[in-house]
Amino acid sequence: MRYDSITDAIGNTPLVRIDPAVHGLRHIDLYAKLELLNPFGSVKDRAAWHMARPHLTGADDSGRQVVELSSGNTAKALAVLAGMHGLGFKSVTNRMRIPEIKDLLLLLGAEIEELPGQSECLDPTATEDPLTLFHRALSEPGSAYLHTDQYFNPRNTEAHLTGTGPEIVKDLDGRAPDWFIACVGTAGSSTGVARVLREHDPAVRVVGLVAAKSDFIPGIRTIDEAHEVGLFDPGTYDTIESVSADDAIEGMLTLNRRCGILAGPTGGAAYFGTVRQLRDIEHELTEHQSAVFIVCDRVESYLSYVRRRRPDLFGRPRRRNSPADLPEAEIRAAPSIGVAEARTWIATGRPLVVDLRSPSAYAALHIDGSVNVVDALFEELLHGGLPFSRSRPVLLACPVGEQSARYAALLTRMGHPDVRSLSGGIIAWRDAGAPLVRD
Numbered sequence: 001m002r003y004d005s006i007t008d009a010i011g012n013t014p015l016v017r018i019d020p021a022v023h024g025l026r027h028i029d030l031y032a033k034l035e036l037l038n039p040f041g042s043v044k045d046r047a048a049w050h051m052a053r054p055h056l057t058g059a060d061d062s063g064r065q066v067v068e069l070s071s072g073n074t075a076k077a078l079a080v081l082a083g084m085h086g087l088g089f090k091s092v093t094n095r096m097r098i099p100e101i102k103d104l105l106l107l108l109g110a111e112i113e114e115l116p117g118q119s120e121c122l123d124p125t126a127t128e129d130p131l132t133l134f135h136r137a138l139s140e141p142g143s144a145y146l147h148t149d150q151y152f153n154p155r156n157t158e159a160h161l162t163g164t165g166p167e168i169v170k171d172l173d174g175r176a177p178d179w180f181i182a183c184v185g186t187a188g189s190s191t192g193v194a195r196v197l198r199e200h201d202p203a204v205r206v207v208g209l210v211a212a213k214s215d216f217i218p219g220i221r222t223i224d225e226a227h228e229v230g231l232f233d234p235g236t237y238d239t240i241e242s243v244s245a246d247d248a249i250e251g252m253l254t255l256n257r258r259c260g261i262l263a264g265p266t267g268g269a270a271y272f273g274t275v276r277q278l279r280d281i282e283h284e285l286t287e288h289q290s291a292v293f294i295v296c297d298r299v300e301s302y303l304s305y306v307r308r309r310r311p312d313l314f315g316r317p318r319r320r321n322s323p324a325d326l327p328e329a330e331i332r333a334a335p336s337i338g339v340a341e342a343r344t345w346i347a348t349g350r351p352l353v354v355d356l357r358s359p360s361a362y363a364a365l366h367i368d369g370s371v372n373v374v375d376a377l378f379e380e381l382l383h384g385g386l387p388f389s390r391s392r393p394v395l396l397a398c399p400v401g402e403q404s405a406r407y408a409a410l411l412t413r414m415g416h417p418d419v420r421s422l423s424g425g426i427i428a429w430r431d432a433g434a435p436l437v438r439d
Contacts, residue, residue: 165196
């Protein structure tokens with residue numbers, strides 16, 4: 001095939017049948033929509049091009065800069081597209097969590113701005129959060145930026161109404177699958193595809209997959225984070241299920257090793273969640289059915305993420321004292337403390353207050369006297385044993401109290417006699433009117 005531009009190669013990705021010997025589903029034909037084969041490497045190529053295209057023609061004469069609140073695949077695609085049109089690109093985020101993506105963006109000439117903020121992602125209800133204030137300023141008349149606004153731009157969804165969804169129907173000989181399973185990030189792909197499939201068959205069952213609370217899977221939001229996205233509508237999904245980081249990696253390994261599909265953790269989560277969902281209902285089926293899931297992107301960008309969680313895959317021993325090994329019941333039972341009680345404890349018991357957020361978030365606002373140990377570094381410290389004296393009480397704080405609960409549970413298991421998690425995190429502390437200071 002011959003194209004006049006690389007953008008002509010966006011879309012029309014293969015729909016590949018997964019061998020039943022791999023997934024074990026006897027009455028369901030399972031297909032993977034290989035969005036990793038888009039030219040810039042992910043499903044976000046479609047949305048980035050569809051959102052940016054109306055603004056790019058002639059934009060190089062304006063001196064404006066493309067900007068997006070993204071630290072992942074959308075930023076990568078927009079950086080390429082902006083460069084092709086003689087424009088600069090700026091990625092704005094609270095925290096770049098995947099070093100390979102950060103390095104690639106810099107290689108592409110992108111500017112990266114890590115704004116301070118109380119949470120790891122855009123929260124429109126946090127009206128004084130720097131990330132929210134920047135997002136609001138981008139929409140003001142006369143802005144120097146071309147803002148694609150992936151979290152609220154309907155063209156994000158439209159890219160899949162005109163592309164991904166119809167392609168699936170065409171490749172299934174004009175039929176919609178019985179099941180569509182998709183991970184929820186900005187919700188653009190799952191919303192657009194679901195709408196197309198239901199136009200062909202209102203009986204299509206749509207499953208949304210989110211990351212387990214206090215867990216991090218690149219490109220997938222937790223259910224609380226999903227509710228902050230303007231494109232997210234719970235009514236799109238018949239059910240919403242969670243997957244863990246371990247689930248995502250296991251699914252990824254199956255696709256990589258058994259299917260020859262070099263999917264990243266998001267695709268792994270989609271595969272794992274799909275097989276789990278369909279295995280639970282297969283015994284109820286009276287006729288053969290079909291299911292489609294999306295493989296969002298490639299594995300190469302996430303090797304450091306996988307190595308950190310599964311060093312055994314790289315010939316290294318599995319790490320001791322890993323928060324990933326904690327069962328949810330143990331995390332729920334972790335010692336926690338509310339804001340009022342925490343303030344009293346700080347005044348009388350003088351615990352060491354450890355803020356697990358990013359340095360920029362800590363610099364914006366933090367509890368007076370606390371120390372900042374970002375969660376990734378804190379996990380590294382724990383592999384060597386207890387990082388604090390057993391005689392010193394410890395209060396852990398994170399954005400909303402989920403990550404701190406995980407570490408409080410782990411420290412308790414390791415034998416620390418008095419460690420507690422700040423319930424609701426720094427957000428709850430702020431909302432209660434408790435004092436915060438800034439650097």
